[in-house]
Amino acid sequence: MALGGITFKHEKVGCAMLAGGNAHPYAPGTKPELLPVWDKNLCVRCALCYIYCPHAAINRLDDGFFGVNQNFCTGCGICHRECWFGAVSMQEVD
Amino acid sequence: MDKYSLYAAQFLGFKEHFLPKGHHACQGCGVALAVRHVYKALDRYNVAIENANWQIPWSPHLPLDTTSHPNTTTPSLLTILKKGKDEQISAPLMICFDNETSKNGADTTNLLKRIPAIAAAAGYTYAATACPSHPFDLIEKVRTGWERHGAAYIHILCPCPVAWGFEPQYAVRIGRMAVETRIFPLYEIAGGYYRITCEDEYPRPVKEYIKAQKRFAAWSAKKIESFEQDVKAAYDMLIGQCRTSSSQ
Ligand code: SF4
Ligand code: SF4
Numbered sequence: 001m002a003l004g005g006i007t008f009k010h011e012k013v014g015c016a017m018l019a020g021g022n023a024h025p026y027a028p029g030t031k032p033e034l035l036p037v038w039d040k041n042l043c044v045r046c047a048l049c050y051i052y053c054p055h056a057a058i059n060r061l062d063d064g065f066f067g068v069n070q071n072f073c074t075g076c077g078i079c080h081r082e083c084w085f086g087a088v089s090m091q092e093v094d
Numbered sequence: 095m096d097k098y099s100l101y102a103a104q105f106l107g108f109k110e111h112f113l114p115k116g117h118h119a120c121q122g123c124g125v126a127l128a129v130r131h132v133y134k135a136l137d138r139y140n141v142a143i144e145n146a147n148w149q150i151p152w153s154p155h156l157p158l159d160t161t162s163h164p165n166t167t168t169p170s171l172l173t174i175l176k177k178g179k180d181e182q183i184s185a186p187l188m189i190c191f192d193n194e195t196s197k198n199g200a201d202t203t204n205l206l207k208r209i210p211a212i213a214a215a216a217g218y219t220y221a222a223t224a225c226p227s228h229p230f231d232l233i234e235k236v237r238t239g240w241e242r243h244g245a246a247y248i249h250i251l252c253p254c255p256v257a258w259g260f261e262p263q264y265a266v267r268i269g270r271m272a273v274e275t276r277i278f279p280l281y282e283i284a285g286g287y288y289r290i291t292c293e294d295e296y297p298r299p300v301k302e303y304i305k306a307q308k309r310f311a312a313w314s315a316k317k318i319e320s321f322e323q324d325v326k327a328a329y330d331m332l333i334g335q336c337r338t339s340s341s342q
Contacts, residue, residue, distance in 0.1 A: 044101075045101070045104075046101040046103060046104075047101055047103035047104045047106075048101075048103055050103060050108070051103045051106065051131075051229050052127065052226075052229070052266050053127075054122060054123050054124070054126040054127035054130065054265070055123075055126060056110050056130055059108070059110075060108050074120075074121040074122075074262075075121065076121035076122035076262040076263055076265070077122075077261075077262065077263030078122055078262070078263055078265055078266055080263060081263045081264065081266065081267060082266055
């Protein structure tokens with residue numbers, strides 16, 4: 001499709017990235033260096049960390065707080081940055 | 095107090111369509127985030143996005159290996175055909191995930207941001223810009239694009255930590271900065287009416303955005319200044335269009 005002289009590339013939905021180019025040597029599924037850890041005393045359950053996670057790695061626990069799915073988390077730290085209350089910290093997990 | 099507190103993000107639901115099993119998105123990927131928000135927005139309409147298993151339209155065009163991917167000037171585009179409730183005529187909802195990794199990078203910035211205007215002139219009934227740093231705005235626009243009759247186009251700016259050169263944890267902040275510095279104003283054109291959907295009386299200095307990214311490292315002070323003026327002129331033009339379109 002061309003619009004105003006700019007052409008677009010139609011991507012087949014579901015196709016994977018053809019070449020590597022990960023920002024960090026941790027693809028989803030491998031173990032990241034740092035994992036987010038929630039402090040339940042500070043968290044107000046606003047779900048901002050949840051909505052900003054690009055990898056959908058944050059899931060809601062039964063008590064309304066949030067936890068991380070270690071298989072999906074890339075350790076990017078967005079949840080840590082975006083929490084208004086500083087409830088998420090990135091910690092080394094072995 | 096906690097029992098009665100309500101937060102907007104909780105109303106979006108916690109159902110996840112986009113599971114990262116098959117994709118190789120980097121840390122802090124803006125495209126992955128935007129795709130996730132788009133799927134969240136379309137959740138309520140039972141859209142069968144082509145034959146997708148709710149996976150990601152991927153743009154493998156990082157400037158790092160331009161030799162193997164010569165088509166680096168093409169932002170990736172997701173097209174979904176809307177089927178009217180009664181009529182058979184279907185119109186597309188087009189969503190462009192623009193991570194500005196095209197060859198000229200920031201030089202085409204101003205052109206790319208004008209695409210919604212071009213789309214509106216080309217007969218799209220709804221055209222808008224969005225950024226995953228403002229998820230509710232993005233979701234609202236995708237839903238509006240879906241619900242309105244006629245073709246719709248949404249241009250999403252997706253911060254890319256690799257190509258732009260910043261720490262992955264700042265991905266959302268950089269997007270927010272692009273909006274707050276008015277480099278990427280959020281607006282919509284609905285049936286010819288312009289409306290700015292996220293307005294700050296006092297914008298952030300453009301320099302902050304430039305300084306935060308390595309891709310602008312080579313920019314001289316003079317270039318930054320002229321870019322600043324471009325941004326201001328573009329925004330003034332946008333405000334002018336808002337005024338004239340609403341007074342007609
Ligand atoms: S953003 Fe912070 S306060 Fe909000 S739910 Fe997440 S951890 Fe809790
Ligand atoms: S570190 Fe990144 S990928 Fe991991 S849970 Fe937080 S936002 Fe999601």
